Amino acid sequence: MLSITTFVIVTVIKIVIALVVLLTAVAYSTWLERKVVGHIQNRWGPQRVGPFGLLQPLADGAKFIFKEDLTPPYVYKPLYLAAPILSLVLALTSISLVPIGNWVTVGGVHTPLEITDVNIGLLIILGITSLSVYGVALAGWSSNSKYSLLGSLRASAQMVSYEIALGLSLVGVLIMSGSLNLREIVDAQGGHMAFWIPRWNIFRWPTQIVAFFVYLTAAFAETNRVPFDLPEAETELVAGYHTEYSSMKFAMFFMAEYANMITVASIATLLFLGGWHGPVFGPGWLQAILPVFWFVLKVFCFIFLYIWIRGTLPRFRYDQLMGFGWKVLFPIAVANVLATSLIVALQK
Amino acid sequence: MLELVLFFVFGTIAVGAAINLLAQRHPINSALSLIVVMASLAALFLLMGAEFLAAIQVIVYAGAIMVLFVFVIMLLNAGEEERTPGSRVAMLLGFPAVVLLAGLVAWTLFARNPHPVPVDLAGRFLGSPAAIAQLLFRDFLLPFEITSILILIAIMGAVVLASPVGTTTGSGSPEQAPARREE
Numbered sequence: 001m002l003s004i005t006t007f008v009i010v011t012v013i014k015i016v017i018a019l020v021v022l023l024t025a026v027a028y029s030t031w032l033e034r035k036v037v038g039h040i041q042n043r044w045g046p047q048r049v050g051p052f053g054l055l056q057p058l059a060d061g062a063k064f065i066f067k068e069d070l071t072p073p074y075v076y077k078p079l080y081l082a083a084p085i086l087s088l089v090l091a092l093t094s095i096s097l098v099p100i101g102n103w104v105t106v107g108g109v110h111t112p113l114e115i116t117d118v119n120i121g122l123l124i125i126l127g128i129t130s131l132s133v134y135g136v137a138l139a140g141w142s143s144n145s146k147y148s149l150l151g152s153l154r155a156s157a158q159m160v161s162y163e164i165a166l167g168l169s170l171v172g173v174l175i176m177s178g179s180l181n182l183r184e185i186v187d188a189q190g191g192h193m194a195f196w197i198p199r200w201n202i203f204r205w206p207t208q209i210v211a212f213f214v215y216l217t218a219a220f221a222e223t224n225r226v227p228f229d230l231p232e233a234e235t236e237l238v239a240g241y242h243t244e245y246s247s248m249k250f251a252m253f254f255m256a257e258y259a260n261m262i263t264v265a266s267i268a269t270l271l272f273l274g275g276w277h278g279p280v281f282g283p284g285w286l287q288a289i290l291p292v293f294w295f296v297l298k299v300f301c302f303i304f305l306y307i308w309i310r311g312t313l314p315r316f317r318y319d320q321l322m323g324f325g326w327k328v329l330f331p332i333a334v335a336n337v338l339a340t341s342l343i344v345a346l347q348k
Numbered sequence: 349m350l351e352l353v354l355f356f357v358f359g360t361i362a363v364g365a366a367i368n369l370l371a372q373r374h375p376i377n378s379a380l381s382l383i384v385v386m387a388s389l390a391a392l393f394l395l396m397g398a399e400f401l402a403a404i405q406v407i408v409y410a411g412a413i414m415v416l417f418v419f420v421i422m423l424l425n426a427g428e429e430e431r432t433p434g435s436r437v438a439m440l441l442g443f444p445a446v447v448l449l450a451g452l453v454a455w456t457l458f459a460r461n462p463h464p465v466p467v468d469l470a471g472r473f474l475g476s477p478a479a480i481a482q483l484l485f486r487d488f489l490l491p492f493e494i495t496s497i498l499i500l501i502a503i504m505g506a507v508v509l510a511s512p513v514g515t516t517t518g519s520g521s522p523e524q525a526p527a528r529r530e531e
Contacts (some may be wrong), residue, residue, distance in 0.1 A: 079376070079380075119399060119476065120399050120400060120403050120477060123400070123403035123407070123477075124403055126403075126407060127403050127406035127407045127410075127411060128406075130406070130410070130411025130415075131406065131410060131411055133411075133415055134383070134415070134418070137415070137419065137422065138376075138380075140422075141376065141418075141422045149422065152422070153419070153422060153423060156418075156422075160415055160416075160419075163411075163412075180477055
């Protein structure tokens, strides 16, 4: 056991590192998105600021800070100010429970590669994401504008609906691993099966492939991304719930959206794709770094997929979106829970 | 020691938010205060070691039921409530009644049990998901299943009440979907 002082110091260091890394990742996701979407649309994307436009996120940040911070009249101020803060805080909090690698020993301190290892980590992450709907809902309501209100009503209905499919699609994995602890779930996926297929949850039974795609779809809807970005459909709602926001307050919503993308990508990696498991070889320092590298690589693939789909697919109509969530995804998720429980019960 | 400090912090927040819930005139402020109450209750559960209960408290109450409350308030665009003469009567009678009731409960508890066992704040409570699952799905399986049937009946009743007159099945517009689920 660590002494309380060491514990506090180590935790503070980990929080600072996690925040810096996450915010950098958020900034460069926006760069990646602009670049990839640009190439998909036969454009260059950002390329003037720095080599390959790599300094563009910094320029964007500076621009956001120096933009005029408007607060429209007739908004309900306390909630209008609280909504973006709430969004960002919840988005950043959930990452603290995501383990990105094994235990490491640095300078005699043995510590897990995450801010805190909670027994019911997955449930707490789901709890935090279930709260994030308030940021969107309150932003739209307090803005006192019809576009914002419509956007936030759509967003709340959409997020509440798809949350069920999202949660149910994870139940199969939980039944298989018998734990809510993210670390234990990942540990159960080490090694490989026949033909060198890794023992990741997605490959273990065909039902889990279905569950994975249900999760993927629901996760797109939860984070309000194309093709489910109805809450901010610019053709009809200007910009949806953040129409009345400007400067850093808008940037907070923006950062929250990308941080949420990274969180759902991390959960998918941990639950379906074996977390940090991957080929580990070479000298000691390489062996220490490789698991983290595999984890980051898998998350990166998800972010790339997000952007790819954004550059490819059109937007759903609102009634299609609701119908799809309730009449297609939800039954599939329930069927997956039943099938997986049956398999587990028969195997025992 | 730390547990005690945290207990008082979250206890104070819970009570303060509950009072704020009553004092606020705008329904959305009241609803948000209720969310704060739920969240601090979850923190108190966590302090007692009931981690599963704490997570469920947040997911179900704060994340699902209260979203519906806020959603409906936003949808109906409810205005500020007015103070009527009736509310003054309620205040005059209500506060003494609350004090009386709380005193009665406390007196009964202490009279029946003069040497109360202190609550173990550091958490040796049987609150892991596995322990709760054992209780729900083995020891109390029948009451649990009966409750779920009760809830099913309530959902069906809500659907019947909500569907327009003359239609029993009601294909339902997509906007009704989230409301239906929350029952």
